[in-house]
Amino acid sequence: MSESKLSEFAIIERYFKRPVAGVELGIGDDAAVISPTPDMQLVVSVDTLVSGRHFFENTNPYKLGQKSLAVNLSDMAAMGAKPRWVMLSLTLPENLIESHATWVNEFANGFHELAQVYQIALIGGDTTSGALNICVQIIGEIEKKRCLRRDGAKPDDDIWVSGYLGDAALALKHLLQEIRLTPREIEFCLPALLTPTARVDLGQHLVGLAHSAIDISDGLLADLGHVLTSSMCAAEINLEAVPCSAVMKQYMPSSLALECLLAGGDDYELCFTAPKKNRSKIERMTQSLPVPLVIIGEIKQGAGLSVIDTEGKEVTVVKRGYEHFTS
Numbered sequence: 416m417s418e419s420k421l422s423e424f425a426i427i428e429r430y431f432k433r434p435v436a437g438v439e440l441g442i443g444d445d446a447a448v449i450s451p452t453p454d455m456q457l458v459v460s461v462d463t464l465v466s467g468r469h470f471f472e473n474t475n476p477y478k479l480g481q482k483s484l485a486v487n488l489s490d491m492a493a494m495g496a497k498p499r500w501v502m503l504s505l506t507l508p509e510n511l512i513e514s515h516a517t518w519v520n521e522f523a524n525g526f527h528e529l530a531q532v533y534q535i536a537l538i539g540g541d542t543t544s545g546a547l548n549i550c551v552q553i554i555g556e557i558e559k560k561r562c563l564r565r566d567g568a569k570p571d572d573d574i575w576v577s578g579y580l581g582d583a584a585l586a587l588k589h590l591l592q593e594i595r596l597t598p599r600e601i602e603f604c605l606p607a608l609l610t611p612t613a614r615v616d617l618g619q620h621l622v623g624l625a626h627s628a629i630d631i632s633d634g635l636l637a638d639l640g641h642v643l644t645s646s647m648c649a650a651e652i653n654l655e656a657v658p659c660s661a662v663m664k665q666y667m668p669s670s671l672a673l674e675c676l677l678a679g680g681d682d683y684e685l686c687f688t689a690p691k692k693n694r695s696k697i698e699r700m701t702q703s704l705p706v707p708l709v710i711i712g713e714i715k716q717g718a719g720l721s722v723i724d725t726e727g728k729e730v731t732v733v734k735r736g737y738e739h740f741t742s
Contacts, residue, residue, distance in 0.1 A: 447538035449500055455556040460490035466547035471590065476518045478609045479549070480525025486632065487553040488533065488613035489683040493630040495563040495622040496555035498533055498615065503540035506548040533615060563618065563687070567627035568646035572688035572714040575625075575697065577614050577706050580635055581663045581672070582607035584679020594671055600662045611683040617708075620700055621687055628687035634678035636732060639686050640720055651721045652712030654730055677722065678734045688714050 451457055464483055466472050484501065491498040503526065507519070530537060535553075586604035589596040596604065614630075621628060627646060629638045635657065643650055659667070659676055666672035689697060694710075701708055722730040 447500070447502070449538065449554075452556055454559060456559050456562070458491060458494050458496040458555040458557055458562060459552065460487055460494075461550065461552040462486050462490070463551075464549040472547070475609065476521040477525035480522040480527075481529045481610050483549045483551050484526055484529045484535075484553075485611050485613050486683065487551045488529075488615055489611070489630040489632065491553060491555040492614045492618035492685060493563065493628050494555070494557065495561065495618045495625075495628070496557040497619060498535050498553055498555045500536050500538050500554040501530065502538060502552040502554075504550040504552075505540070505542045506545045507542065508547055509544060557622070561622050563621060563625055563628040564645075565627055565629055565642045566645035567625075568642050568648050568688040568714045569626055569690070570648060570714055570716045571691065572626055573691055573694065573710045574639070574650060574652060574712040574714060575687050575689060575708055576631075576635070576658055576684060576711050577617055577686075577708055578612075578682070578684040579658045579660045579663070579707075580631065580682050580684060581659050581676035581679055583611065583681035584608075584634075584675035585663060585666070585672070587679070587681070588671060588675060594666070596662075600665075603660070603662050608681055611681065613683060614685045614706060617685055617700070617704055617706060620704065621685075621689075621697075624693045624696055625687040625689045628685055631682040631684050631686050632680055634680040634734075635682070635686060636677050636720060636722070637680070642686070642688065643714075643718070643720060646714075647718075649715040649717040649719045649721075650712055651715060651723060654722050654724050656709060656711040658707060658709050658711075673730070673732060674734050677732050 462483075464470055464479075464486070470479060470482075483503075487501065488498055527537070582604040585594070585596070586601060586608040588594045589601050589604070618628065627642050629642050631638050635652075639650060639652070642648075657676060663672060663676060667676070697708060722732060724730050
């Protein structure tokens with residue numbers, strides 16, 4: 416026998432309210448009350464994921480729950496902050512909030528599982544009815560005046576990138592039927608799109624070593640461009656140095672693969688700049704952190720961003736990154 420549709424408060428109570436340690440007042444009141452660690456600054460970020468624009472309507476809800484938190488964790492990583500608290504607002508279509516709604520349960524499980532990995536407390540949020548939208552606000556901590564920023568790059572800095580770029584965009588191109596990947600290739604690329612790994616530990620290790628950092632969410636060229644604009648610098652990167660997987664290499668140097676690698680977005684790797692004197696310290700990080708780190712270029716004086724091929728010629732890339740209002 417079917418039950419009546421769950422109310423807003425029933426959804427919160429059933430799927431999202433969990434025991435929380437270290438929070439004075441969490442879910443269940445008009446606002447949460449938290450106590451920051453003494454001598455630390457708060458770092459705050461918010462992201463919205465819209466159905467049909469940032470994810471497909473039929474996306475696995477468990478994986479979507481994880482990704483909705485991971486993209487915010489990536490912002491904390493880019494600042495070198497330790498994530499502590501999170502707030503979640505959901506706009507849910509009527510069909511997803513019926514009794515025993517599997518979608519909501521799976522989404523909540525994915526979200527909570529990743530939050531538990533990083534010991535993050537869900538302290539509040541909101542639910543309402545409408546087109547599916549997911550909004551997450553995350554709050555982290557860092558020692559005063561120690562956070563990584565976009566405006567700290569300096570001429571002669573090395574430009575570093577973590578992990579491999581382009582696989583998420585390549586998977587998306589396959590789902591949009593703009594390219595046809597083999598079953599093995601799509602199985603390899605899909606996790607990068609659906610369940611990205613935020614480089615939280617790396618970000619914290621870079622504090623005091625890197626001059627600037629940003630997470631690659633809209634594409635390498637677009638996000639490195641933000642660093643250059645904020646730092647009033649130029650940059651030159653070597654195409655062959657940009658890290659990519661064996662799958663991506665098979666499709667290079669086609670224009671579609673080049674776009675995925677440099678401008679596709681959804682990578683959630685870190686791009687950071689650091690003085691050359693810190694090269695050995697950063698290289699040693701790969702011994703303790705499960706992520707490769709490579710130098711892809713150099714910060715220069717002036718303005719602009721150039722991509723150079725093996726022959727020293729500048730590579731033309733028409734699309735520079737994901738644009739939220741036109742892409």
